[in-house]
Structure formats: C-alpha cells, structure tokens
Amino acid sequence: MRHRLLSLVVGCLAALLAEGLVVAQTGPADRPTSNALAGVWKLDRAKTKDDQDTWRRRLDGLRASQPGPPSVSSADPFGLFTNRTAQANGNDWQLRSAMRDLLEVAEGLTFQIAPDSVTITDDLDRSLKFATNGSKDKRQLAATEFVARTKWAGPALTQEITVGELLLTVVYLPSEDGRDMLVSIIVDKPTFQPPLKHIMRVYSRAN
DSSP: OHHHHHHHHHHHHHHHHHHHHHHHHTOGGGOOOOOTTOEEEEEOTTTOOOOHHHHHHHHHHHHHTSOOOOSSGGGSTTOHHHHHHHHHHHHHHHHHHHHHHHSOOOSEEEEEEETTEEEEEETTOOEEEEESEEEEEEEEETTEEEEEEEEEETTEEEEEEEETTEEEEEEEEEOTTSSEEEEEEEEEESOOSSOOOOEEEEEEEOO
16 A cells, blocks of 8 residues: 555656646746745654665665775875775765755755745754756755755656765655645665665645
8 A cells, every 4th residue: 555655656746747847848937836835844753754764774885885995005005096995985974964964854844935936944944045947056954065956847846956976856745735745855876775765754734
C-alpha cells in the first residue's frame, strides 16, 4: 500500500513538472502563480518518516570507500597523491556540510508569494527569497552557499539546488484541499549505493 502511494505521488510530481515545462514554453505572461502555498506550515511528524541517519550512514560509506594515503612516504616523493587526497577530503567535508544544512528538517515553513518571486522562512527565522523564473539565485543557508533555480510547475514550487558535487531536486506540493503540503527531496548527485530513497515530508497548514 505504501509503495503504491509513493508511486502515485511520484507520478503526480512528474506530471506537474511536465506541465511546468509546457507552461515555460508559453512565455512569462502565461506562467501561473500559485497562492496555495502562501502562509504558515508546521511539520506533521505523524505523517513524516524522515530518517536523517540514513543519508548520514551513506555519507560514511562514501567516505570509507575513498582511497587513503600511501603508508610509505617515499612512494609519493613529490606529494602528488597527498595533494589529491587532501582535495578529496575537502570535497567530502563540503558534501557533508551541505547535506547537513540543506537536508535539515525544518519544524515550520512560511511562504510569501509574489508575482515573480517566493520568500521561504523556516522555524529559525531564516528567510531566503528566490526568483520564480528559473534563473540562478546564489543564496546561503547556515554555513552552505548554494545555487538554486526556482519555478512553478502548476500548483507545485520546484527547486534545483546545487553546491559542489551535490545536486538536489525539491518540490513543494500543496494538497487539493490546501490543508497539507508534501515536500519531496531527491538527491540526484552524488550517486549512493544503494541509492537514497526520495525524502518525503508532510506539513499541515498552521494558519
């Protein structure tokens, strides 16, 4: 039953994304703006199964699979391997930091909708404003600087977020009755083995 529900949700998101591509081709004047997301939302933990330890364990596995430095220093007299290892460790630290900051569960979200932008505020009063025409916005959340492309796909707000080797697709989809909001997060890159499942969070309207 749960697998069937997930399939329906993913299918709905795919249809909305396809609709958004069609709308984008018709020009900015015909692009819809949804007010269904406007307002305050609170995380519904009873409906949300989001085990953050899952992707943290995958990160540990990814780090463990990276090659370590040679045991004999004479094998690398010019420090070439050591430099590559230091760079890999730096990338690993950036990936860990970015995933920690960007995948953190917000207990509450507030959306302010304008004709050409959206402002998202979390429960820590951190506000980020994004243009909704799909252009690149460089923003910072906690210690992580990232680039986001934001646009509407029907009633859903979609974001493509990149930082270093990390690529996320985030979709905010309100229910038809406007009482709930589904937040879907897909880790497109890097590739984990086994792959990370889609992160699904449910929020209920608080106002």
